[in-house]
Amino acid sequence: MxxxxxxxxxxxxxxxxxxxxxxxxxxxxxxxxxxxxxxxxxxxxxxxxxxxxxxxxxxxxxxxxxxxxxxxxxxxxxxxxxxxxxxxxxxxxxxxxxxxxxxxxxxxxxxxxxxxxxxxxxxxxxxxxxxxxxxxxxxxxxxxxxxxxxxxxxxxxxxxxxxxxxxxxxxxxxxxxxxxxxxxxxxxxxxxxxxxxxxxxxxxxxxxxxxxxxxxxxxxxxxxxxxxxxxxxxxxxxxxxxxxxxxxxxxxxxxxxELTPAEISTFERLKKHQKTVLGTEQCSQCYACLPCPESINIPEVFRLRNLAVAYNMTDYGQYRYGMFENAGHWFPGMKANRCRECGDCLPRCPENLDIPTLLEDAHNRLNGKSGRRLWG
CATH class of the missing domain: 3.20.20.100 (NADP-dependent oxidoreductase domain)
Incomplete structure (x- = not known):
């Protein structure tokens, strides 16, 4: 140790x-x-x-x-x-x-x-x-x-x-x-x-x-x-x-x-794979889309979607996504299906993502069992 x-x-x-x-x-x-x-x-x-x-x-x-x-x-x-x-x-x-x-x-x-x-x-x-x-x-x-x-x-x-x-x-x-x-x-x-x-x-x-x-x-x-x-x-x-x-x-x-060359190479491979798989749908987590009028935590929803699509981390995504609306200030934000397609976020996104469409997709992928904090 x-x-x-x-x-x-x-x-x-x-x-x-x-x-x-x-x-x-x-x-x-x-x-x-x-x-x-x-x-x-x-x-x-x-x-x-x-x-x-x-x-x-x-x-x-x-x-x-x-x-x-x-x-x-x-x-x-x-x-x-x-x-x-x-x-x-x-x-x-x-x-x-x-x-x-x-x-x-x-x-x-x-x-x-x-x-x-x-x-x-x-x-x-x-x-x-x-x-x-x-x-x-x-x-x-x-x-x-x-x-x-x-x-x-x-x-x-x-x-x-x-x-x-x-x-x-x-x-x-x-x-x-x-x-x-x-x-x-x-x-x-x-x-x-x-x-x-x-x-x-x-x-x-x-x-x-x-x-x-x-x-x-x-x-x-x-x-x-x-x-x-x-x-x-x-x-x-x-x-x-x-x-x-x-x-x-x-x-x-x-x-x-310090990280070894082999470890650095592996991290680069993970990054390249995510970029390749997500293509123009990758959210870079700049947070410029916030605030959302419906209190959707858009970057976090898209982070979970990134991981689910790129690495098949759907189980993790559903686990965390299920905390929305169930964990108060410990994991704030509404679920993605609350989007009214108001368009407020669209001009702020530097990647020109179709945010309402991607939010709908994220909800369909990740909306499983609702969760709560273990001791909440």
């Missing part, structure tokens, strides 16, 4: 972190998963107030005892933003009690996703007052934020200079947040990548088309290498439901060198 400095926190974290969103089965499973993670060299565990009984299960594991001293294990929990300090004070105390901890190494403001959330964070007497108190009395060592918000909100949150780290989405198949990565690195913030195997493309169950294009590598390996070759990124979340699910991703726990 390799370790990297988590920005200005100066914590040296394992390049894979144990995420606890999925290990909700029972406390015994949690104990076994944590033990396995520690055996494999993980020294950072991330949970959240909103992850079911995850904090409680972790607290039970602490009581039983772990194989490493507390001083060598870094714990992050995440708490949603609130408009008042009293709620945050209560949330911090409750999390510490459930986790059976005297202090948190890192507290993440969980889901700083909207401009309203940012206003709460910046307000005098708001939730950050309680966070500052907890830092001053030693209950919290470092503070950051997690986000599923738009790029502009993420950049604005980074520019508040309140935070020492950021948890965000960024993968080979989703590079929209590259400017946020650059800004966070410029400010010496720790950078934590959320769920690269799952949100990054369901790469643990890739379609045959994608597997063939990635040879001699696996799609999962390539995405990990894309991220870990970037020295600005500190750690990647791995979220096993069982201890056994740690084995495959942690094969790459030492794969943090």
């Amino acid at each position: 390799q370790y990297r400095r988590f920005g200005k926190t100066n914590l040296n974290l394992s390049i894979f972190s144990l995420g606890t969103m999925r290990y909700l089965a029972n406390s015994e499973n949690v104990q076994q998963t944590i033990v396995k993670a520690l055996e494999l060299g993980i020294n950072h565990i991330e949970t959240a107030r909103g992850y079911g009984k995850s904090e409680e299960y972790f607290g039970e594991a602490i009581k039983v005892g772990l194989s490493v001293p507390r001083s060598q294990l870094y714990i992050t929990t995440k708490i949603p933003p609130s408009s008042d300090a009293d709620s945050m004070r209560r949330y911090i105390d409750e999390s510490l009690e459930r986790l059976n901890l005297d202090y948190l190494d890192c507290l993440g403001i969980h889901g700083l996703n909207t401009w309203e959330h940012l206003e709460w964070v910046q307000a005098k007497g708001g939730c950050m007052k309680a966070v500052e108190e907890a830092i001053n009395d030693g209950r919290v060592r470092h503070v950051g934020f997690s986000t599923h918000g738009v790029l502009e909100v993420i950049q604005a949150a980074i520019n508040t200079d309140f935070f020492e780290f950021v948890n965000l989405h960024y993968y080979y198949f989703f590079q929209r947040n590259a400017p946020a990565i650059a800004l966070a690195a410029e400010k010496d913030m720790g950078i934590f990548i959320i769920s690269p195997a799952d949100k990054g493309g369901k790469l643990y169950t890739p379609p045959q088309t994608l597997k063939d294009l990635c040879q001699p590598f696996s799609p999962l390996e390539l995405n990990y290498r894309f991220l870990l070759s970037d020295q600005r990124i500190t750690t990647l979340s791995v979220g096993p439901a069982t201890p056994e699910e740690l084995v495959e991703p942690l094969q790459f726990a030492n794969s943090d060198c």
Whole structure:
């Protein structure tokens, strides 16, 4: 296992972190998963107030005892933003009690996703007052934020200079947040990548088309290498439901060198294939089409369509598309069939895409079972 400095926190974290969103089965499973993670060299565990009984299960594991001293294990929990300090004070105390901890190494403001959330964070007497108190009395060592918000909100949150780290989405198949990565690195913030195997493309169950294009590598390996070759990124979340699910991703726990010529060539092959297959229907993700009067997240719909058409990543596309209209500010936007063909977006598209027609096609391809957040 390799370790990297988590920005200005100066914590040296394992390049894979144990995420606890999925290990909700029972406390015994949690104990076994944590033990396995520690055996494999993980020294950072991330949970959240909103992850079911995850904090409680972790607290039970602490009581039983772990194989490493507390001083060598870094714990992050995440708490949603609130408009008042009293709620945050209560949330911090409750999390510490459930986790059976005297202090948190890192507290993440969980889901700083909207401009309203940012206003709460910046307000005098708001939730950050309680966070500052907890830092001053030693209950919290470092503070950051997690986000599923738009790029502009993420950049604005980074520019508040309140935070020492950021948890965000960024993968080979989703590079929209590259400017946020650059800004966070410029400010010496720790950078934590959320769920690269799952949100990054369901790469643990890739379609045959994608597997063939990635040879001699696996799609999962390539995405990990894309991220870990970037020295600005500190750690990647791995979220096993069982201890056994740690084995495959942690094969790459030492794969943090620069991209090899063979890997670069494979990424070029993926890019060329997408361009060839999509032709004049490829969306380049410039976001000029927004805002949409019907609140359709056109670029994200087209990103999912790009992947479905080019790489047969339809299963992933349906999984994410099903979140529209079901996940609130965690995955905002209406489904593509809401398009009224008003034409507002057409003159703004530099590629002259027939956006209404492509939205209809995307909906037909991707509209499967509606989804929701696992813990929502």
